[in-house]
Amino acid sequence: MRLGSPAVAYLIDWSTGRARYPTQALLASFARRSAEMMNAHSAVERYAWFALPTDRSGTGLYNGPTPNEVGRAYRDVG
Numbered sequence: 001m002r003l004g005s006p007a008v009a010y011l012i013d014w015s016t017g018r019a020r021y022p023t024q025a026l027l028a029s030f031a032r033r034s035a036e037m038m039n040a041h042s043a044v045e046r047y048a049w050f051a052l053p054t055d056r057s058g059t060g061l062y063n064g065p066t067p068n069e070v071g072r073a074y075r076d077v078g
Contacts, residue, residue: 021058028073035077
């Protein structure tokens with residue numbers, strides 16, 4: 001049965017399933033390249049970065065109200 005609308009898919013999470021905390025430079029590169037990849041696909045309407053606060057895991061985008069290296073890389077992609 002065809003409904004006339006494109007299929008919708010949700011990419012909820014991608015990880016290895018094990019906690020790993022890379023350097024800020026490596027994480028910034030991953031954030032930038034991931035956002036660029038998402039932006040390049042016309043089927044992707046929106047995406048978001050979800051991570052625990054940097055004071056707990058080091059994978060967040062901000063230190064308090066100030067974007068860290070990862071946050072700046074993610075924001076700069078647009």
